[in-house]
Amino acid sequence: MKYFDKLSAAVQAAFSVRAVDTDKLLYCVKADMDGEGCYYDTYITFDNKTLYLLSGYDRLVKNKKTFDTQFDFKDFSEYPMEEIEKLYVDRYQFTARLMAKMTDGTEKQLAMFSGGFSEKFEQFCRRYETIKNGETPDDSALDDKTLYCPKCNRKYPDPNRAFCPYCTKRTWVFKRLLGMFGDYKKQIAVILALIAVSVALGLIAPYFGTKMLYDDVLSEGGSLHGQILFVILVMAAFSLLSTGFSMIYGVIISRITPQVIHKLRTDIFASMQKLSLSFFTTKQTGSLMGRVDRDSFDVYGFFVDIVPQFIANMIKIAGLVVLMLMVNPIISLSMFLAVFFVLLCEVLWLRGQRRHWRNRDIARRGVTSTLSDALNGHRVVKAFSREEQEISRFGRKNNNLYSAEYARDKRSAHFFPVQHGIYAVFSGVIYCLGVALVLMGNLQLGGLTLLINYFGVIWDPIFFFMYMGNDWARCTDAAGRMFEILDSEPTVKPPAEPAVIPDGVLKGDICFRDVTFEYEAGRPVLKNMSFATEAGRFTGIVGKTGAGKSTIINLISRMYDVTSGEITIDGIPVKKIPFDVLRKNIGVVSQETYLFMGTVADNIRYARPDATMEEVIQAAKSANAHDFIMKLPEGYDTVTGSGGVSLSGGEKQRISIARALIQKPNILILDEATAAMDTATERKIQSAIDNLKSGRTIIAIAHRLSTLRDADKLYVIEHGEVKESGTHDELIRTNGKYFELYKLQSESLKSVGLD
Template sequence: MKIINKVLFKLHIKKPPRPNFSPSGILPGHIKEVLQENELNTDSIIYSLKTDMTGAEAFGDCYIMFDEKGLYIAEIEEPEIPKKKKKKNTPPPKPVLHKLTALPINEIDEIFAEQYLATGQLTYKYNEEYFSLGYFSIGLLSKADSFKKIFNIFKQGKDYNQYITGDKGSMCQKCGAPVPPGMHFCKDCVSKNSTIKRLFSFFGDVKWKMVFIIVFILFSNALNLLIPQFSTQKLYDEVLNPGNTLGYDALLKGLFTVVLSMAAIKIFNQLFTLVYQYLVAGMLPNVIYSIKIKIFKAMQRLSVGFYTHKQTGSLMERVTRDSNNIYWFFVDGFPYLIGSAITVIGIIVIMFATSVKLTLITLLASTVIFVCYPLFHKLFKKMHHKVWVQHSKLTSKVSDNINGHRIIKAFSKEDDELNAFTKISDKVRDAEVTVANAENTVFPILSIFIYLLGALVLGYGGVLCITTDELTIGQLLTFVVYLQMIQSPIDFLSWVLNWWARCVDSAQRVFEIMDTEPDVKDIENPVILESFRGEIEINELQFEYEPAHPIIKNLSLKIGEGEMLGIVGKTGAGKTTISNLIARLYDPKEGVVKIDGYDVKELSSKQLRKNIGIVSQDIFLFMGTIADNIRYARPDATNDEVIAAAKAASAHSFISKLPDGYETWVGSGGQDLSGGERQRISIARTIIQNPKILILDEATAAMDTETERNIQNSISELKSGRTTIAIAHRLSTLRDADKLAVIDDGECIEFGTFDELMEKKGAYYKLFKLQEEALKFIGIEQADEEDEKEEKENER
């Protein structure tokens, strides 16, 4: 972060927005000036769009804007603001207007935003003819779409003001610069070390333990450094020295002192090691536990949209592998890193104290190693990455194969799959062989070099010993021992950076989850309803999963308390999206969903979802017993209630026939249940929830007629006293609906009672007749009629 940013941040002063940054749809001041100089009255501009292309393949700034008289296209070159100003008080460079085109407003009927691969085009229609307005990068599609919408509303003479939000987009919280959506800080304001700081913040609660650990590591390694002083120098110079004139007793005493000192140092060294290892082992699992809980908590907070954009594997990796990467670095790497650093520094100091000349020669020769090691490690890092890539491809292949085993068998593709697997395995083997060969070549060469370095030191030291008094034989041998001792920590320090990089890399992925803001979140003080009635009102609803791909276009519906609404329509018409919006799994782009008179955004999402039960066609059973799954929404439900709910869902009959009854293990690795059985368990789960609003999204789509009939009966029981929305393809399942809505291409094209719609002879009538004929063709109607006769007779 730049110094000025740091100062402003410390003083809690926000930097003013950059000059070319203005709220969406509003012209920036410096552009207004240029346009006014060219006699365009910018005060009357209603809305504007800044695009980044001046042609189909040409990048350049372009402003498209309109007022009550016309639409204007201005190609303006905005000079980049230099990062460093040469002189103070130099005015920023002025934008240059290259081209200004004006189109009379009455010669534009409607604007369209078309999407291509990486670009988009704004076009307009006049007298059934299309004309081009300009191009833009696909990232601006959403803005172009807003521009199109506001212009078209303006042309229709409707109120467009509510759509001009003046949205400033996401801004850096430190310097005010624009940042991509979902980010809080710009690149300049995010410290390089922020991840490291945050990583260490996990250890905030155990900082005193950390201090103790570091002190103990310090002691342990310092003691380790003393060992050669006794085991070599003292032993050779004071005990084993042939020129010694001391008596036998004195020599024996000296020998004992050396041996005892060595033993004492080793015992204390091991004691300190034991203590710090004990402290580390006790502390880290707790830290990692808290990291895992934080990631999982953050994941639960996120909206459905987040999960649909991420691969399950990538999310699982964050909870398991990434937190483990952090764990292993701090368990294994961190203590050894401190120990190695202390050892290297300590040995160099001792070496200098022993012989300056010999140390300088050693360091000079070592520079070759210091230069070579990073180079080799860079090379190996690349090779290891390639191995990792091939390994991950192999893992994906295995996972794909296991998940698709039924299809593989059905198509008899075992041999092809084996061949594909062999090809990837070959690549893994080749990559691993390359790494092994490289390691087996490079490291022996380095070892020889280190060995030669030792020989050089020994030779030069020997010369110093023999020709001068600068070095004793004990000192020389101690020096060689230290030289051997320093090898391993230097080796470790040279590759610990990779390990640290992997740990930081994992930490970044962990923080990404923690930093993501959920798309759907409660307002500060959400409304908590005293009693939930279940009245639903949808007004002018619009929704899209991807920009410019509307799923719900303009939908309005009203469902009274305790009523049943049947929704019908083609696949992809937007039926499921409506139920997602009522349950507030997503927020609409425009319009409002009201429950009991309140916008769902104002309601507490916890209360809302407690009162909305969804039975969808995607049935998911969690790992656990059938009883656990049924009481998922209400863990305190009694065993009586569980059986009662299962009976109501027509599930009891099959559950009681299972050997383990309600304690049958289901979910991943559990009992294999049929689609109908799983669906009935999910209905029982919703029954026990006792929601005020019940959404049945193709709940019986995958059932045979008999099961469907059973489930229909249970649903009929279930919907009494609650608002029900039933989405179905088969119109027969909606026979009890109070109202019916036909959805087509995101719009409600028909709404009314069954009789009203049949009388209208519109879309519903056509669908009904079509299905009736199809059923007649397969002879189902007859069976239905016979059933009905039987039912009536039974009733009598």
């Protein structure tokens, strides 16, 4: 048994005690609630004859470096398959129930669970039905996925990424970051050498101003008695050399780190471009922007400012320990004891502070995303007078950020005074001990002043490590978020064995065979849909909002993969057509037109950057866009601005059509291309579409049926199924769904005097 939840040794033992052969179990899911919505573990599994339910409580017990699961048994029940007619999932807003429809007509609730597990339970139900019907389930989509962490046996949060946040240490993230500096090994070796020399010179300099000055220069009979100028010059020389070496390694680091961060940003952005559309529909725009911008800046600052100091302070501490022990072991050990207690406090503080940083980052992303929504949708906000609601929504997010930052800073404010108090107490004890040793003749005055100097110096790196915790946590959290994108795999992958397409040209014979598609498991948008379009023909798809029309377009373009069934183009499964061939042959014009920052010409040639100006103009003419473009201040060189806000909706739509045409696609898809347009603009766009029909396969989705009257074939979609098909005249004569839609629209147009 591999799917969907594992049975721990304790749970297997509980099943075995009840005469269940765990080797014969096929699939298993675990629910996390009881009937009242309280925490409760219920394992639901089955073999070829019986469905079993085992309930109780799982407890994780740490065993050295791994976790063992203990199970406290509460209840057990079983149901022969012949007593259950059907298993299904009944969803609520935040929770769901696994239900069984019994053969006697009754319905029974088997388990209750969090809504996030619904997809898993839907797949479990489908496999139960398949096994019950004597068929073999298709697990090919799951076979290549590692679902569980081998260390703690917890399920991965993202089934497409083998990453366990419970077992991944920050040191692993940091080591991976360091690995990105692998191309700069020589420079790093030079940096380490310069840091070591700089620190060594800095540690030796105090020797001349303390021990040598008091014991050899100022003391009568000293080896350098009276040579104060010499000591001053030597101290200055050592300090200047130490500063010079620090400047050199700082310059080298400031040159290397930006190159690494530049590559990291580039890799993240490239990874985003390779990910499937489903990735972006589940992520907030502000959060993704932060991963490229803010997170990379945090990593950059850490390596430029913190890492060099970290290395220098590690060397400094090692050198100080050796030098201090050489001067006087007794006082040195008392100083080290003070360091130990301060570091102990630091470790205890850091354990809790990491959680506060993570909470603060989550809250900050919420603020950024809300701000991004409000700014990008400011027109909608103003149009509906929702300013107060947006202020309230932002206020809630901002309050969450305030609470997270307050909790973090409050904990720090309580900790640091206590730590400084411990330092003050130990300092007083050490000074008294040193004076006593000098009075007893066991230590020279110069040696004591040197140790006091070193004791002050050793606290510099200690305080650095004390305050470094925040930077360390911020850097590793930022790097972890960036690596999440780098490690993410697209759900729609290139074909392993791509089909050979002659000349890379697709004619446009499109066929749907029993296609079912679900954005969310258990909620099919398309249901066993079958239809075909002929190359060079104009096909229209109509239906009410939410019928699944746009989903058909997404599947043809392979923005998503079908849940079941098959889509072919020219008889070739779309999953076997290389992405570049598929996208080159398909042009899409959607209702939501987006123009990039740049000139009109740049936006038109976006699909084909090497297009000549003549080709740009020809595409614009075909899209009925040339005339209005020439009336713009700079013609084709007019900068449109981000999102094309300086152009009307109809103008942007015609530029979008020109952009689709310039790649000369054999298949042109129009997804509500004339929606929300006035009649005059609609006619201009419709005229542009009429210019494109010759020699192309056109698939058009439209609410306004008048734009599809000339289609060679129309398909009427309702609730994800094809209800009717035929030409406009044929469908009118059938007096069915299409006729109802057509009649309703005609009456609406008459009521406003447009027909």
